[in-house]
Amino acid sequence: MRELLLECQGWLAYLERPSVLIQLLLAIIPVAVSRRARQRRLIKHWPAEAYPFLGIILLTLAVLGLASVGHSFGLTLLLGLFWLGWFSLHLLHRLLLIWLPEEPTHQLESRLLRPAFLVAASIILVSEVDSIQDLAVAPLGELFGISINAGKLFEALVVIYLVLVGCGPPAAGLAWIAQRALGLRDGSRKAMELILRYTVVGIGLVIVAVQLGLNTNALIAVAGGLSVGLGFGIKEVFSNFVSGLWLLFEGSVRPGEVLLLDGDPCEVRRLGLRATLLWRDRDNAELLVPNQTFFTEATTTFTASDRMRRSQVSVGAAYHHNPSDVIALLENTALSVSRVLPHPAPKALLVNYGDSAINYALRFWIANPLDNSSISSEVSQAIWHAFKQQDIEIPFPQQVEYSMVWPPEKHQSNNGRT
Amino acid sequence: MLGLLTGLSLTGCSSWNLPNVLYLSLSTNSDQTIDATLLQDYREKLSILNGGYRQIHPSTYFQFSLYPEERIIQAMQRRTGAGLGPDVLFVNGETAKRLVAQRLADPFPINAALAQQLNPEDLQRMRITNGALAGLPILIQTQVACFNRKHLSQAPTTLQALLSASAKGHRIGLSIELTSLFWSAGSMGAVDAVQQLESGQTVKPDAKNSLTNWLSWLQNANHQQRVTFYANQSAALNEFRAGHLDWIPCSSVSLPSLRKTLGESLGVASLPSGPGGMASPINRLRVFALGRSSSQAGRERALAFSRFAVNPLVQHNLTVGAQTVLPANRFVKVPTQSSGTLKALSASKSSGQRSAAVSDLLHQDDPRIISAQSIISSLVFGEVSPNKAANDLIHLFQKER
Structure with missing residues (x-):
């Protein structure tokens, strides 16, 4: 490691060369000028996106100038190309947005394209000052008796990163194929996708370890050491991870499921390594709930065996209306609401005789548990209109206020009698 | 940039004295694979040279880069074009000639005192059409x-x-x-x-x-x-x-x-x-060729190091120590009686x-x-x-x- 750092330190001495300093300056100045010009809008009528072209023109002039006097210009050209490449990524972002939604575009850019560009640029730059081949074999130290060099470590990190970032789309594709072939539900597809991702990441890590030359005994030793560490140090993290895996296999909490959390139906958006991301319709909030919560506590789900939910609206009708007529009207009203499922059929019940009305409950089934509030509202409105049409009164408690006098003997009722 | 930043952090920002580094690029033979063993082998061999040189010039550091012989020209084209070429190239004689012909290395300015230490045949092998010396003979690989x-x-x-x-x-x-x-x-x-x-x-x-x-x-x-x-x-x-x-x-x-x-x-x-x-x-004459990107101080270091490398004592140590090469200095006696190799x-x-x-x-x-x-x-x-x-x-x- 020390040798590698000394090697990097040695590159500093290139600054001793006037030709290197001139090239660096001629690469930095055009970029700085174009940025400054964009910030101050020095050229009127130029959109902000056009200012990098000013930098490109200046860089081209600088390179041509150096070449015309027989000066080295490779470094200026290279740095200019890097800058052009970086600028092209901005343009590519807009192109990608034509075919892909915002979120995948952002992920593709931030997780793959930009890191890949930076790594490639670093390698090219290093190869300008040194031999990549001998840097790659520079020893960094030993791990379980295996000599690790810079190249091996770099390869391992790149593979791990690519596996972590890149296994998403293939896993999603395989899960989609499995869904088509086996007729799985969306929740099962998402669960399968996540399990495939974890499997690929696991296999990828083992392959990297084997590629590095770690033998199986060393891996077992690592696993043993980790298990002790997990027991003491990161118990909660590991517990949440295992809970997440268990829930996936069990299928009780999968992306797409609808759970009742604190009285509100929430949709499972993502089952992560540590926590589950839920979406609450009521206020569009996203809730991060540790996985072990679902593992250790009772959870109400609307989507375990099917996605239907039985909903209920309560209403009161005056005592003088025939309950049979009211019940029939309620059931017909529920059926008239489009989002109420005809099967199972809506069912109205006389619940009790209240103080001022006979109380009824109308129970009906809906397809999406998250639509409960809005459909209940629609049904309630339909009942109001139906009752009005049929002259069915919805009574409400009436109170009469009168003033008391003291002593009570002097008190008179409203009609003047004591 | 990463290297420069690392370098800055290692040297400490308070001191802006750049280290005296001699950049040395070496070519490997086609039957050699660049791996940790070869790197270590080269380091050990070169430590005889640079260790001795640093006793006289302790402030000079060496930075090596290894390239396969068949790729060194291409690498030098890229590096020299960016002004980041090495100060000295340790290559086969014919490669040195090609480097000079392609303006990737400068002819070696040899003086009479230095020339008389070397075999005239070796020097003749390194002469290019205009009579200049493409590289300074250092060793012979057989x-x-x-x-x-x-x-x-x-x-x-x-x-x-x-x-x-x-x-x-x-x-x-x-x-x-x-x-x-x-x-x-x-x-x-x-x-x-x-x-x-x-x-x-x-x-x-x-x-x-x-x-x-x-x-x-x-x-x-x-x-x-x-x-x-x-x-x-x-x-x-x-x-x-x-x-x-x-x-x-x-x-x-x-x-x-x-x-x-x-x-x-x-x-x-x-x-x-x-x-x-x-x-x-086919024996290979290994020579020092001068890179074209050096600063004035870098070129002086390169010349001083080249002169040091043909010093009889250094040549003797290189020959006897590694027992893999023969000296270019004609005044160095090879102890053939004591070593079969x-x-x-x-x-x-x-x-x-x-x-x-x-x-x-x-x-x-x-x-x-x-x-x-x-x-x-x-x-x-x-x-x-x-x-x-x-x-x-x-x-x-x-x-x-």
Whole structure:
């Protein structure tokens, strides 16, 4: 490691060369000028996106100038190309947005394209000052008796990163194929996708370890050491991870499921390594709930065996209306609401005789548990209109206020009698 | 940028004195693979040089970069174009000439005092058309015979003895790479013929006969049950290292890695002579060429280091310490009496004088070499007759002129 750092330190001495300093300056100045010009809008009528072209023109002039006097210009050209490449990524972002939604575009850019560009640029730059081949074999130290060099470590990190970032789309594709072939539900597809991702990441890590030359005994030793560490140090993290895996296999909490959390139906958006991301319709909030919560506590789900939910609206009708007529009207009203499922059929019940009305409950089934509030509202409105049409009164408690006098003997009722 | 930032952080931002670094690029031979062992091997060998130099100039640091011989020109084009080329290149003589010809290295400004320490023949080999010196000769790498003492008590001294050894059950390995195989041309008396071919002269009937004889011997050798031809020298080396071969021709720079694997079992001897005379191994003159990107201070460091490298004491240490190279300084006496390896190297150097002209004319990525190897490959595996192969070689070299 020390040798590698000394090697990097040695590159500093290139600054001793006037030709290197001139090239660096001629690469930095055009970029700085174009940025400054964009910030101050020095050229009127130029959109902000056009200012990098000013930098490109200046860089081209600088390179041509150096070449015309027989000066080295490779470094200026290279740095200019890097800058052009970086600028092209901005343009590519807009192109990608034509075919892909915002979120995948952002992920593709931030997780793959930009890191890949930076790594490639670093390698090219290093190869300008040194031999990549001998840097790659520079020893960094030993791990379980295996000599690790810079190249091996770099390869391992790149593979791990690519596996972590890149296994998403293939896993999603395989899960989609499995869904088509086996007729799985969306929740099962998402669960399968996540399990495939974890499997690929696991296999990828083992392959990297084997590629590095770690033998199986060393891996077992690592696993043993980790298990002790997990027991003491990161118990909660590991517990949440295992809970997440268990829930996936069990299928009780999968992306797409609808759970009742604190009285509100929430949709499972993502089952992560540590926590589950839920979406609450009521206020569009996203809730991060540790996985072990679902593992250790009772959870109400609307989507375990099917996605239907039985909903209920309560209403009161005056005592003088025939309950049979009211019940029939309620059931017909529920059926008239489009989002109420005809099967199972809506069912109205006389619940009790209240103080001022006979109380009824109308129970009906809906397809999406998250639509409960809005459909209940629609049904309630339909009942109001139906009752009005049929002259069915919805009574409400009436109170009469009168003033008391003291002593009570002097008190008179409203009609003047004591 | 990362390096610069790391460097800044390591040196401390308070001090802006840049370190005195001498950038040194080295080329490796085609039979060497750049790996941790080779890197360590080069570091150890160069520590004799740079360790001594740092005793006189303690503020100077060295930074090495290794490139395969066939890729060093391309790498230097890129680095020199960016002003980031090395101060000194430690390369084969013919590579140094190509570097200078392509304006990737500056001619070496040698003075009379320095020149008189070196062999005039070596200096002559390094002269380019305008008389300037492409590089300063530092060392000579030779080709010798490597054998496994456990299986073969003595190395064969003639081609006949070599084939007899194979008939007795000893496993012989050869490479079809022309530079590795050329030693046998001398033993079969075909050096002059190859030289005539390369220089574009009309090949005389006698020369063609000797060329055909050499090619016949190669084909005959492959007919022996225990003689194996490999596609390249590194494959033969790996088999020898693994104990699957008892005798191979090898470059002296491969000796350290072979010693590490075989230990005392490794024997080193001269290559076998034959009816045509001594073997004609291709010996490499390793030289220092001056990079073109150096600052003024960098160039001064490069020149001082070059002068230091041909110092007799340093040359002696390099020769005796590594026992893989011979000194370019003609006043350094090689202790051949005390070391069998150095004796073999010296003998190889002497017999290789004849092939010096050939090796100067051919470089490793010369397209003629690739075509010639293809012809030799067809010959060795019996697809073409020696006569046809000789005609093909003559046609190839005359066409390419």
